[in-house]
Amino acid sequence: MKKYEVLDHISDLKIKVFGRNLKELFTNAMIAMFKAARYKPWDNSQERKKIKRKLKISSIDLPFLLVDFLSEVLYLSEAHQEVYYQIQFKEMTNREVEATLIGQRLERKGVVIKGVTYHNLNVCLNKDKMWEATILFDI
Numbered sequence: 001m002k003k004y005e006v007l008d009h010i011s012d013l014k015i016k017v018f019g020r021n022l023k024e025l026f027t028n029a030m031i032a033m034f035k036a037a038r039y040k041p042w043d044n045s046q047e048r049k050k051i052k053r054k055l056k057i058s059s060i061d062l063p064f065l066l067v068d069f070l071s072e073v074l075y076l077s078e079a080h081q082e083v084y085y086q087i088q089f090k091e092m093t094n095r096e097v098e099a100t101l102i103g104q105r106l107e108r109k110g111v112v113i114k115g116v117t118y119h120n121l122n123v124c125l126n127k128d129k130m131w132e133a134t135i136l137f138d139i
Contacts, residue, residue, distance in 0.1 A: 001130075004032035013037060013111065013137040018130055022062075025123075025131040026097065027087050029066060030073050033137065038110025039083045041103070051082050051105070056098045063123045066133055069097050070116040081106045114138040 007014040015032045019025030053076050059065035077083060084103035091098040115138045123133040 003028040004036075006032075006036050007134070009136070011139075012117075013113065013139050015135055015137075017133045017135065019132075020130060022094075022131060023087070023089050023092050025133060026066065026069060026092075029070060029133060029135060030084060030087065030101075033070060033074070033113065033116075033135075034077075034083050034085070036111075037113050037137070037139070039077070040107045040109075041083050041085075042105045042107045049104070051080070051103050053080070053082070053084070053101045053103075054099070055101065056096075058096045060095070062094045063121050063133075064118075065095060065097065066123055066135070067116050067118055067121060070135065073101065074113055074116060076101065077103075077106065111139050 004015050004017045007016055013036055015036055017029040017032050019028050055072050057068050057072055059068045082103045083106045084101040086102040088100040117136045117138055119136050126132050
C-alpha cells in the first residue's frame with residue numbers, strides 16, 4: 001500500500017496521505033511532511049539517541065484534528081530541532097489524539113515549512129474503505 005504521494009502545487013507543498021485506519025493516516029501524514037520537506041536526522045551514531053515527546057491535541061472534528069496535530073508536531077520539531085518518525089498512540093478518536101512522538105535530532109531541512117493550512121483540506125474514507133487526506137503546507 002502506498003503511504004503518501006506529493007502532489008503538484010505552484011508555490012506550496014501538497015501531499016495526499018493514505019492509511020488503513022486513523023492511526024496509520026496520522027503517522028503517514030507526519031512522516032510524509034518530514035520526508036517531502038527533506039528533513040534529515042543526524043547520521044552521527046552519538047546523535048542517534050531516540051527522543052520522545054508527548055503531545056495531547058483536541059479539536060472540533062477530524063480534519064481540524066489532523067491539521068492541529070501536524071501543526072503541533074511541526075512546532076515541536078522547530079522548538080527542539082528534532083525530526084519524528086514514529087508515534088505511540090495512547091488514545092485516538094475523531095476529536096482527540098494523545099501520543100508519544102519518537103524521533104532524533106535534526107541535522108538539516110531541505111524546505112522550511114511555515115505552517116499547515118486548512119486550504120483545500122480533505123479527510124475521507126474512500127471507496128476502498130481506506131482513509132485518505134489531502135494536506136497543503138505553507139513553505
